Amino acid sequence: MSKISISNPFPSPSLLEKVLITELIDVARVCYSRGWCAGTAGNFSLRGSRGLIWQSPSGLSKSQLSSDAFVAVDIESGHPVEPSVRLPSLEMPVHLGVYRAVAEARCVVHAHPPGLVARSRDCLDLVIRGAEMQKPLGSINHLQELRLPVIKNYTPDAMPQLATELVGSLIKDVPLIILAGHGVYAWGDSPLEALSRVEAVEFLCQSAAF
Numbered sequence: 001m002s003k004i005s006i007s008n009p010f011p012s013p014s015l016l017e018k019v020l021i022t023e024l025i026d027v028a029r030v031c032y033s034r035g036w037c038a039g040t041a042g043n044f045s046l047r048g049s050r051g052l053i054w055q056s057p058s059g060l061s062k063s064q065l066s067s068d069a070f071v072a073v074d075i076e077s078g079h080p081v082e083p084s085v086r087l088p089s090l091e092m093p094v095h096l097g098v099y100r101a102v103a104e105a106r107c108v109v110h111a112h113p114p115g116l117v118a119r120s121r122d123c124l125d126l127v128i129r130g131a132e133m134q135k136p137l138g139s140i141n142h143l144q145e146l147r148l149p150v151i152k153n154y155t156p157d158a159m160p161q162l163a164t165e166l167v168g169s170l171i172k173d174v175p176l177i178i179l180a181g182h183g184v185y186a187w188g189d190s191p192l193e194a195l196s197r198v199e200a201v202e203f204l205c206q207s208a209a210f
């Protein structure tokens with residue numbers, strides 16, 4: 001009798017991706033504990049292999065994420081690649097926009113740090129000079145002028161449009177974009193690097209460095 005082998009047709013994270021998703025969950029808990037992801041706010045993702053991202057789900061507290069709740073989404077089409085009871089975050093299109101535009105972005109962290117939310121309400125780019133904490137955000141030193149892009153906030157139904165429009169607002173070598181009065185999307189080679197960039201911009205906003 002011939003053996004029938006059944007394999008799961010849906011993707012699962014590689015070992016390295018599992019490690020990075022665990023790190024991403026730790027980063028989400030840090031953001032939650034600091035009050036940067038109140039309620040169910042904030043979203044987190046990782047660029048995987050085969051043109052996929054692993055996206056945090058919609059509607060969950062960032063204190064309660066687990067690795068099996070992350071949803072695999074095709075970067076090109078923007079659709080989840082397997083049926084799931086979980087939906088990806090409503091702000092997933094912004095993550096996709098970043099991954100499509102920035103080849104080196106491996107992880108994206110989105111949070112609502114209150115200092116940054118307050119300082120970005122008027123939808124003007126944040127222009128900083130003379131602050132040591134510019135350096136994690138792309139400045140060679142504190143003497144350089146650092147411009148951080150701020151774009152208007154979008155309603156959830158218009159997020160796919162934002163994914164396209166944000167590309168024109170990105171600034172070379174600046175690893176983040178700010179939605180006015182809403183929050184920041186920061187990216188990096190690892191979850192901890194992306195988190196360090198959220199920390200740096202929030203520190204600049206709180207210390208009135210501009």
Ligand SMILES: [Zn+2]
Binds near residue numbers: 110111
């Ligand atoms: Zn948000």
